[in-house]
Amino acid sequence: MNRRQFVRDVLLWSTGLSLGVPCFDVADVSAAPASPLIGVANGKDYKLLVVKAVEILGGIKEFVKSGDKVVIKPNMGWDRTPELGANTHPLVVRTLAELALDAGAAGIQVFDYTCNEKRRCYASSGIIDELEKIGDKRIRWEHIDPRKFVPVDIVGGKSLKRWEIYQDALTADCYINVPVAKHHGLSRLSLGLKNAMGVIGGNRGKLHHNLGQELADLATVIRPRLTVIDATRMLLRNGPQGGRVEDVKIADTVIAGTDPVAVDAYATTLFGLQPEEIDSTVAAHKLGLGEIDVQRMQIRTVQV
Amino acid sequence: MTERKGRVKNRPSFRAMIFLRRLSQGVFLVLFIVLFVKTDYNGTDHLDSAVNLLFRLDPFVAACVMLGVKSFVLLLLPSLAVLLLSLIFGRGFCGWFCPMGSLLDLTGKIVPQMDRNNRTSYPNLALIILVFALFSSACGFAVAGYFDPFSLLVRGMAQAFYPLLNSLTVGFFSFTYRTFPEVVNHVTEPVYGLLQAFILPSGQKYFHLATLSFFMLGGVFLLEGVQRRFFCRNICPLGAMLGVIGRWALVAGKGGSNDCGSCRICTNRCRMGAIDTERVIAMATCNLCFECVQKCPRQIINFGVSAPWSAPPSQTSLSRRRFVGAALAGVLLPSVKGVEALAKNPDPFLIRPPGALEEKEFLGRCVRCAECIQVCIGNALQPAFLQAGFDGMFSPILTARTGYCEFNCTLCGQVCPTGAIRELSPAEKRRLKIGHAWFDKNTCLPYAKGIPCMVCEEHCPTPEKAIRFKDVELINDAGLAVSVQQPYVVSGLCIGCGICENKCPLPGKAAVYITSAGEDRNAKSFLPSSGSIPYAG
Structure with a gap:
């Protein structure tokens, strides 16, 4: 089954026209490129960091075509202000939205299925404020609409066989994953794959019982075209929500890539850890979703 | 003004009064509903308007609370103005302002009356209710909230009608969204969006006692079928209180006269039953709706200004025996x-909102208005x-399995009309311990x-985690040797917000739960720790 068929199934299911649970077969997951390209930008100007990191990958037009429906999925799951490092930095999200607009996106949706109360999270993260400053009607930030969760059969999943996933994340022409790099008690780090928790429904805590594998299983279905990891600030302790500036390291870094496993693996090294220490990275690599070995990546760094 | 043929029309000044009265009812009712809907998080930490104003205007609530806590409560000072106004307008408050009364008047237009x-x-x-409530409040048994019209109204709306409205609306628009083609959704979805933006709550809330609250308020409306303004005439202690003063009000009705003959239109039509068969208007009951003046075919009945000491003797009043009986019941x-048994062994799961006063003082002040419950961002x-x-x-009590106390939120203390819940600064709130x-x-x-989990630790909001874990090697339920993280609580850091209990992924009963142990508002509660000897002495 190809992606187009899958998207059609999801839409049919959500309009009640089909009773069959949409099923995503991992068979068409194109083999990840042998040596994935990772764009890394360092510097104080966070907007420029995003622009430069994406430029390394060939620029935003590689990912967003004119007329595309774009979903930008930051981590804004916690009622915490930007300096506490629990949510994606608002400027990183805003810059991506501006880039997508420049590339001719027909519409941009920004959302997250929050852990704390949704309105508080959206407000405290500072992301909504920044998006509204752009003042473009094509940008729609919205709260999760429970009607839009669609059960999906995860054929490639080893542990997770079926779960409810947010329709817009599945059907977008271009899904951009924008996690923040931070500490997490159970999984050690919360990076790109962990950010998928914000587009799934159901009793999410259940995934914690075999978190690494189940995040990898989700990654067979939730497939960002571009991942931009915000490591401008890195929450080093008391993650994933933190709450003390002492626990936050200012790292002034943005990482971009198309290989969801490779970007996580590279970001892990910024914490002084090995990619093999993160269960979800290992599991996803084993599923053939991407590269784990940093030596085999093309890492291009730019100082801004 | 055109005169209709064959019939003398009412005095224009009173028609204007009726128009003004309806206008006033409409304006205050809309204002009330707007304030009710706005009793919600507004995107900032501070709420600028809430429906608590209504309770601060309520002299019955003020009297019960002040008798209950034996001190003057400044927050309730505005109610004095209502008392003073009733020296001029009697129960005009009931006819012109009270949102419950206005809703009952609207209901009366739909529900047919049995009683002719x-x-x-x-x-x-x-x-009797008024006397009972005042005495029992003074003796530490706060019952104002059972009878107060605003408590009944806001509580019924917050705990039943408003969430019900949301549930039905969401149900309808989910149906249209799932069933109908795109064309229909192009019409229905924008309507849904507007409703969500301006009328509906931000999410579905669920309540214990929703059914009971529904029937209590619904019952008040249904009683309109027995007689008009049944609640106001027979039950409302606030109305009774205003009536006690209102009988000496400056504005007084001039009843019928011998010219009336056998006509008793006013007697039969008065929505408050304030006019007796002799067509004398009881100012302890009359709420100045002025419809008798409009309906009087010969323009006899009238209103004017009268000297306060000339109140007619035939007003409703309690016999000494009834007064003593009600008072005694209130005392006993x-x-x-x-x-x-609760006096000896309080319920350990009784978690009060952050900022709630010590239990006795809290219950004395709380008027069960449900505003904290309405505003609570996490249900x-x-x-x-x-x-x-x-x-x-x-x-109000916190039941974490339905919702947890949001770490940075201070709304309940901001809306409490009587100060039963203190207003906390965000910094104070984040440290205040409401349970453990x-x-x-x-x-x-x-x-x-031996299964990994740690959802509780992930959600624990204190900057230094109150839930931590230790790495343990053990044999899991499949008989395999595994390494697993096991959570534990750091007593000095846990504030009892309940997010751990709320997010625990186990079905049904959570594996972590909150009790009131160690809560800051109770000096006698303590948490044993290895650093102290709690049981000594």
């Missing part, structure tokens, strides 16, 4: 509370059933089965 003779069913009951009932606050005793019914989390190691997965 329009005689108030229990003319003394409201006064609280004493029974003293022999309830954490629920009306108590019997956890706090008979007089604590409908008072405990693990049930028999069910907690890392302990019971």
Whole structure:
């Protein structure tokens, strides 16, 4: 089954026209490129960091075509202000939205299925404020609409066989994953794959019982075209929500890539850890979703 | 003004008064509903308007609360203005302002009435309730919230009608969204969006006692079928209180005269049953709706200004025996509370909102208005059933499995009309302990089965985590040797917000739960720790 068929199934299911649970077969997951390209930008100007990191990958037009429906999925799951490092930095999200607009996106949706109360999270993260400053009607930030969760059969999943996933994340022409790099008690780090928790429904805590594998299983279905990891600030302790500036390291870094496993693996090294220490990275690599070995990546760094 | 043929029309000034009265009712009702809907998080930490204003205007609530806590409560000062106004306008408050009264008037237009003779069913009951409530409040048994019209109204709306409205609306638009083609959704979805933006709450809330709250308020509306303004005439202690003063009001009705003959239109039509068969208007009951003036075919009945000391003697009043009976009941009932088991052993799951005063003072002030419950951003606050005793019914308690106390939120203290919940600064709120989390190691997965979990630790909001974990090697439920993280609570850091209990992924009962142990508002509560000897002495 190809992606187009899958998207059609999801839409049919959500309009009640089909009773069959949409099923995503991992068979068409194109083999990840042998040596994935990772764009890394360092510097104080966070907007420029995003622009430069994406430029390394060939620029935003590689990912967003004119007329595309774009979903930008930051981590804004916690009622915490930007300096506490629990949510994606608002400027990183805003810059991506501006880039997508420049590339001719027909519409941009920004959302997250929050852990704390949704309105508080959206407000405290500072992301909504920044998006509204752009003042473009094509940008729609919205709260999760429970009607839009669609059960999906995860054929490639080893542990997770079926779960409810947010329709817009599945059907977008271009899904951009924008996690923040931070500490997490159970999984050690919360990076790109962990950010998928914000587009799934159901009793999410259940995934914690075999978190690494189940995040990898989700990654067979939730497939960002571009991942931009915000490591401008890195929450080093008391993650994933933190709450003390002492626990936050200012790292002034943005990482971009198309290989969801490779970007996580590279970001892990910024914490002084090995990619093999993160269960979800290992599991996803084993599923053939991407590269784990940093030596085999093309890492291009730019100082801004 | 055109005169209709064959019939003398009413005096224009009174028609204007009726128009003004309806306008006033409409404006205040809309204002009330707007304030009710706005009793919600507004995107900032501070709420600028809420429906609590209504309760601060309520002299019955003010009297009960001040008698209950034996001190002057400044927050309730505005109610004095209503008392003073009733020296001029009597129960005009009931006819012109009270949102409950206005809603009942609207209901009366739909619900047909059974009772034709329009005689108030229990003319003394409201006064008995008033006397009982004042005495029992003074003796530490706060019952104002059972009878106060605003408590009944806001509570019924917050705990039943408003969430019900949301549930039905969402149900309808989910149906259209799932069933109908895109064309229809192009029309329905924008409507849904507008409703969500301006009328509906931000999410579905669920309440204990929703059905009871529904029937209590619904019952008040249905009683309109017995006689008009049944609640106002027979039950409302606030109305009775205003009536006690209102009988000497400056504005007074001039009843009928001998010229009336056998006409008793005013007697039969008065929505308050304030006009007797001799067509004397009882100013303790009349709410100045002025419809008698409009309906009087010969323009006899009238209103004017009268000297306060010239109140007619035929007003409703309590006999000495009834007064003493109501007062005695009010004095005696609280004493029974003293022999309830709860007096010796309070419910350990009684978690009060952050900033709630010490329990006795809290119950004395709380008027069960449900505003904290309405504003609670996490659906954490629920009306108590019997956890706090008979007089604590409908008072707010936190039940973490339905919702947890949001770390940075201080809204409940901001809306409490009587100060039963203190207004806290965000910094104070984040430190205030309302309870304590405990693990049930028999069910907690890392302990019971060696299965990794740690959802509680992930959500624990204190900057230094109050829930931490230790790495343990053990044999799991499949017989395999595994390394697993097991959670534990750091007493000095846990504030009892309940997010751990709320997010625990186990079905049904959570493996971590909150009790009131160690709560800051109770000086006698303590948490044993290895650093102290709590049981000594």
